[in-house]
Amino acid sequence: MTAKVRVATTSLAGCFGCHMSFLDIDERILPLLERVTLDRSPLTDQKHAGPCAVGLVEGGVCNEDNLHVLREFRAQCQVLVAVGACAINGGLPAQRNHFEVGDLLRRVYTEEPGLTRRVVPDDPELPLLFDKVRPLHELVKVDYFIPGCPPPAEAFWAFLSDLLDGKEPRLPKGAIRYD
Amino acid sequence: MRSASDILNAHRGDPTRLVQILRDAQHACGNWLPARVLSEIARGLGLPRARVEGVAGFYAFLNLKPVGRFRVLVSDNVTDRFAGSAETCGALCQRLGVKRGHVRSDGRVSVDFTSCTGLCDQGPALLVNGLAIPQVTGERLDQVVRLIEADTPVDEWPADLRRVQDGVRLQGPVLGATLEPGAALHRVLHASPDDVLATLKDSKLRGRGGAGFPVATKWETCRTAPGDSVVVCNADEGEPGTFKDRALLMRRADLVVEGMTIAARFTGATQGFIYLRGEYEFLLPHLNEVLSKRRAAKLLGTGICGDRGFDFDVDVHLGAGAYVCGEETALLESLEGKRGVPRHRPPFPVTHGYLGRPTTVNNVETYADAAVIFGLGLEAWKALGTEQSSGSKLLSIAGDVERPGIFEVPWGTTVREVLKLAGAGSVKAVQVGGPSGELISPKELDRRIAFEDLPCAGAIAVFNESRDLLEVVVNYAHFFAHESCGFCTPCRVGTHVATRSLDKLRQGRGSSAELAELGTLTRLLRDTSHCGLGNTAPNAWRHYLDKFPDDLARRLQAGFVPAFDVDAALVAARTARGETP
Ligand SMILES: Cc1cc2nc3c(=O)[nH]c(=O)nc-3n(C[C@H](O)[C@H](O)[C@H](O)COP(=O)(O)O)c2cc1C
Ligand code: SF4
Ligand code: SF4
Numbered sequence: 001m002t003a004k005v006r007v008a009t010t011s012l013a014g015c016f017g018c019h020m021s022f023l024d025i026d027e028r029i030l031p032l033l034e035r036v037t038l039d040r041s042p043l044t045d046q047k048h049a050g051p052c053a054v055g056l057v058e059g060g061v062c063n064e065d066n067l068h069v070l071r072e073f074r075a076q077c078q079v080l081v082a083v084g085a086c087a088i089n090g091g092l093p094a095q096r097n098h099f100e101v102g103d104l105l106r107r108v109y110t111e112e113p114g115l116t117r118r119v120v121p122d123d124p125e126l127p128l129l130f131d132k133v134r135p136l137h138e139l140v141k142v143d144y145f146i147p148g149c150p151p152p153a154e155a156f157w158a159f160l161s162d163l164l165d166g167k168e169p170r171l172p173k174g175a176i177r178y179d
Numbered sequence: 180m181r182s183a184s185d186i187l188n189a190h191r192g193d194p195t196r197l198v199q200i201l202r203d204a205q206h207a208c209g210n211w212l213p214a215r216v217l218s219e220i221a222r223g224l225g226l227p228r229a230r231v232e233g234v235a236g237f238y239a240f241l242n243l244k245p246v247g248r249f250r251v252l253v254s255d256n257v258t259d260r261f262a263g264s265a266e267t268c269g270a271l272c273q274r275l276g277v278k279r280g281h282v283r284s285d286g287r288v289s290v291d292f293t294s295c296t297g298l299c300d301q302g303p304a305l306l307v308n309g310l311a312i313p314q315v316t317g318e319r320l321d322q323v324v325r326l327i328e329a330d331t332p333v334d335e336w337p338a339d340l341r342r343v344q345d346g347v348r349l350q351g352p353v354l355g356a357t358l359e360p361g362a363a364l365h366r367v368l369h370a371s372p373d374d375v376l377a378t379l380k381d382s383k384l385r386g387r388g389g390a391g392f393p394v395a396t397k398w399e400t401c402r403t404a405p406g407d408s409v410v411v412c413n414a415d416e417g418e419p420g421t422f423k424d425r426a427l428l429m430r431r432a433d434l435v436v437e438g439m440t441i442a443a444r445f446t447g448a449t450q451g452f453i454y455l456r457g458e459y460e461f462l463l464p465h466l467n468e469v470l471s472k473r474r475a476a477k478l479l480g481t482g483i484c485g486d487r488g489f490d491f492d493v494d495v496h497l498g499a500g501a502y503v504c505g506e507e508t509a510l511l512e513s514l515e516g517k518r519g520v521p522r523h524r525p526p527f528p529v530t531h532g533y534l535g536r537p538t539t540v541n542n543v544e545t546y547a548d549a550a551v552i553f554g555l556g557l558e559a560w561k562a563l564g565t566e567q568s569s570g571s572k573l574l575s576i577a578g579d580v581e582r583p584g585i586f587e588v589p590w591g592t593t594v595r596e597v598l599k600l601a602g603a604g605s606v607k608a609v610q611v612g613g614p615s616g617e618l619i620s621p622k623e624l625d626r627r628i629a630f631e632d633l634p635c636a637g638a639i640a641v642f643n644e645s646r647d648l649l650e651v652v653v654n655y656a657h658f659f660a661h662e663s664c665g666f667c668t669p670c671r672v673g674t675h676v677a678t679r680s681l682d683k684l685r686q687g688r689g690s691s692a693e694l695a696e697l698g699t700l701t702r703l704l705r706d707t708s709h710c711g712l713g714n715t716a717p718n719a720w721r722h723y724l725d726k727f728p729d730d731l732a733r734r735l736q737a738g739f740v741p742a743f744d745v746d747a748a749l750v751a752a753r754t755a756r757g758e759t760p
Pocket of ligand 3 (some may be wrong): 670
C-alpha cells in the first residue's frame, strides 16, 4: 500500500456548513481514511498545518487571522481548494460589503440599545476586520473551486477520489451546485 | 409638455415602437421615466408593466432614476481618453459643481462617462441630452458650462457648438459618387431579378458591418423566403472607434436609402427601417429631410418611379445606448420594442427577422456600395480591391495621427499605407476593426486590409510610443463588460472577471495566475458565448498577450500578489478601535 496522503481543512469566514456536508459522505469516510490522513482540521483539532497534498478551505477572508491561516495553508498545501460559495465569492458574510466597516463596528458596539460598555472591542487578541469580506483567490493562488452552499457530499467525494487516483478532478453534473 | 397619451397617439399605440415611445416620454418628463409614466405607457400599449420597465432598464440612455435636466455624457473611448476626455470630464464636474455619476442638488445637471460616441476624430466629445457636442476644450468648454448655468435648452445652443464635421479626408467611388438620386434605382427598375442577382454576384460585394457575408446570397435568400420581407439598415455603428457610417449618413444619405430601395425592389420588401444609434440623434433631422425629398421625388412611398406595384418606405428608429443592438438579431428585437437581447440563430433574419418576416439586414456602407455598383457599373467597382474583397472600404482613423477622419481606400491597402495617409508618426500598435478586431504590432504593418488578411469594419485606432497598451486593452475590456447584455453567463460573468485580472495586471499586481485566468476566459468566451459580443471580447487582450510579450513581461510579478493592498484594507477597523493606523 502506498503512503497515505495528508489533507488539511479549515473554516475561515464560513459557517461550517461545508464541513458538515463533507461529513455527509457518511460511511465512505472509512475507505477515505484508509487513503488519507487528516492534518490540521476542525475534525482533528490540530492547530497548525504541516506539509500536505491537499488543503480544503471553507469560508472567505474577513479578518487578519483568516488571512494568516490562509497563507499557512497556501504555504503548506500543494493543492489549495476553495470550497463553497463563501470561499469562492465571499458568500453570505460578504453581505456586509455594502456597508463601511468602521460604521458597522461603531453602530453595533456603541449605538445599539441595551449595551452596557459602549466601545468598539479593542482587545489586541481580536483579529482586525478587513474593510470587505473577500474570496480566497483575491489573496492567494487557488488551484480548484468547488461551488455550492454547501457543495453536496458527492462533490467532495468525487473531487477527492479523482485527486487521489491521480486524475484531473471532474465533478459529475449533479454535484455542481450553486445553491 | 406632451402627455403620455399624446406620445402614444403619435406612435399609433404601436407596441413595436416602445423604444421610441420611451425616448419621447423621457424627453417630455425632464430626462427620466417616473414609475407612473411607465405604468401609463404599459396600460396604453396593453403590455405588462414589467415588460415596459424591463425594456426601459435595458438601455443606457433611458433612465429609471432622475438624472440632471442636463445629462452630460463624456465619450470614453480610449482615443478620447488619450485626447483628454478625463480632463474634460474633471473640468466639467468642477466648474458645474457636481460629482461624476451624481446629480447636482438643484437637479439641473449630472455628468458621467459613456461608451464611444463616434466622434473620435473630433474629441473630446460630449452628448448633452443626447445631442453631440464635439471638441469640448478651452472656450467651447466654457460655453457649455455657461449654457447649462443659463438653463438654455440644448436645441437652442449655438449651431456652431453642435456642428459635427463629416470628417472626410479621402474620397473614393462611394463618398465621391455624384449620382443623381434615383439614377442607380432606374437601372434596376427594368432589370429582371436574375440580372440583378448576377450583377450582385459578379460584384462580389460583401457586408461592411463586420462579418463580410456575401450580399447576393443574403438578398436572394430573403427574396425567395415566404412572407412580406423587410429591409433594415444597420446604422448602430457601436464598435468603438468606428465613425464611417456617420460620414456616409451626413454626406451620402441619399445613396444609402437608394441602396435600401434597390434591396426592396429586389426582395419585394415594402417596409424599411434605418436603425440609428442613439448617439447619432443629431443626424435625425437630416435623414428625415432626405427621406421626405425622396418621397416628393417619387423615389419612396407608393408607386415608386411611377411603377404601380412598387411600394416601399423607410422609417428611422433611434437606439438608446446599447452596443449589442448592432448585432442584427438584437437590433431586430429592439426594432420590435424589446430588450436588445440577441436571438437564437438559426433561424436567421433572412428568413425569420423583423416580426418573423424575411429581413435583409445590412450595414449602411453595404447599401451605399450596392447603389454605387448599380449606378456606376460593375467595371468601375471591380477595378478596385482584391480577389475576395472587391471595391472600396471606408476607414475611420483616430488616435495618434495628424489627420484623423474618414478615408475611402481600395480593399487591399496595407496598414502602412493607411497610416501614411493619416499621418502617423512612431507607432507602437494599431487596433484594426475596433476592440472586437485585431491589435497589431509594428511588425505587421504590411498586412492588407482585406477579408483575406485583416478584415475591418472601419475602425483604425493608432497608438504611438508614448501610449500604455495595457490601458488600451483594459479600456476595451471594461467596454465589453459594460455592454454585455447579461443574457448568457460566460459573457455576463466572464467579461467582468477579465476586467479584474486586467486591472490587476495594470496595477502591477499581476502574475502567471492572472495570465492563466485570462487564457481560460479566452476559451470560455470564444467558445460558449451566445453572440458575437462575447465571442470577440477576448480578442484585444489575447492579441496583447501574444504579440507584446516585452510590454507584458515588465509588469509581471514573480509570485502571486493579492488583488488589493492588505494593510490599507485594515485601516478602517483600526480607526474604529481608536488605534492610529
Ligand atoms: C456585438 C455586435 C455588434 C455589431 N454592431 C454592428 C454595427 O454597429 N453595425 C453593423 O453594421 N453591424 C454590426 N454587427 C454585425 C451585424 O450583426 C450584422 O452582421 C451586419 O449588420 C450585417 O450587415 P452587413 O452584412 O452589411 O455587414 C455587430 C455584430 C455584433 C456581434
Ligand atoms: S458556502 Fe454555505 S455552507 Fe459553506 S460556509 Fe458558506 S454559508 Fe456555510
Ligand atoms: S454573449 Fe454577451 S452580449 Fe451576447 S448574448 Fe451573451 S451576454 Fe448578451
